[in-house]
């Protein structure tokens with residue numbers, strides 16, 4: 001294919017000012033950008049992005065925990081080009097090779113017994129469909145989600161999201177209940193781990209006993225909460241929760257939109273670290289490494305009665321996205337990303353813990369593999385969230401060519417969820433920039 005077939009307008013060079021002017025004129029405000037002067041990215045390679053002025057940035061946020069294979073990975077790019085030349089779309093009313101091969105591959109890497117897949121376009125959609133299926137299978141309307149969770153912005157996904165943004169003045173819909181999330185740094189029960197004896201996990205029993213008809217369709221949780229601020233419950237939290245869910249005949253849904261595909265190291269899926277066998281896994285983000293795709297995997301008996309009357313997605317399972325996702329899984333395998341996330345993530349966390357010694361703004365360092373977080377506080381005793389300092393930190397890091405993410409209920413948690421292509425040299429450079437930027441902010445407070 002020759003470049004001159006590509007729309008000429010698209011091939012021109014633009015400044016950030018020109019593009020921002022177009023956006024200002026035509027975009028709805030729901031599309032917001034990071035940074036006071038938003039960045040216009042035009043290219044990327046590995047874990048590095050380049051803006052329209054040619055400045056390079058180490059990317060520790062991967063879009064939003066999405067570009068797991070980094071930018072312009074040769075196999076990823078070649079697969080997309082190749083598949084585009086074969087067949088982009090027919091709808092799932094017809095069989096296609098990429099869809100079939102992708103679900104076969106997913107069954108190989110899935111947690112035990114999750115052999116049936118359904119492919120859609122995003123994480124919200126994946127959760128929406130999984131919950132619908134669970135409610136139908138159990139013939140029960142009750143769904144329990146966690147405090148500080150993020151599951152998307154479609155109707156039900158939004159209603160089970162408690163990481164903020166409740167902007168419409170309405171109550172939660174019937175059937176939705178919430179459980180404590182195992183946030184040890186800010187324990188809702190005012191306790192310390194392990195003396196607490198997992199009160200947060202055990203409290204689920206009381207919620208189900210008193211707030212449902214003593215049975216639920218499903219419990220849904222992220223193994224490590226991403227948007228909520230890299231909140232990782234203590235080991236055994238999910239084991240206890242899983243037991244309670246089973247006592248009340250519910251399905252256990254693991255939302256692996258952020259934790260999936262090896263990001264947490266050692267295992268393909270975040271929930272596997274807890275030894276729990278989920279009934280459903282939902283996925284998106286890193287699944288397509290930037291190409292829109294989402295989906296869920298479940299057991300045959302749960303999927304059995306989930307039929308065409310229940311669901312359909314026009315773009316779901318399209319050959320282009322499925323081929324790209326298949327390439328992503330192969331890249332993860334060939335490049336040993338899972339092992340690399342363990343090794344590099346371990347090194348990264350150690351460096352961050354060392355930074356905590358030097359910086360009073362750091363209240364907590366947490367997470368696992370390449371899903372790490374730093375909670376910033378104004379005072380380590382009161383734990384007052386350092387939300388404004390977080391914004392300053394992002395700006396200073398940006399000036400030095402480093403992109404970090406922001407999360408947490410108060411917007412005071414640095415989210416580090418980079419492409420798994422990130423190198424140790426880039427990790428060390430990133431830590432230097434964070435160190436320098438924190439020092440600068442601490443001088444003024």
Ligand SMILES: Cc1ncc(COP(=O)(O)O)c(C=O)c1O
Nearest residue numbers: 122123124150151152257258284
């Ligand atoms: C854990 C989790 N689930 C679901 C979603 C929703 O995914 P999407 O934005 O693709 O709809 C997100 C998005 O951030 C997420 O973090």
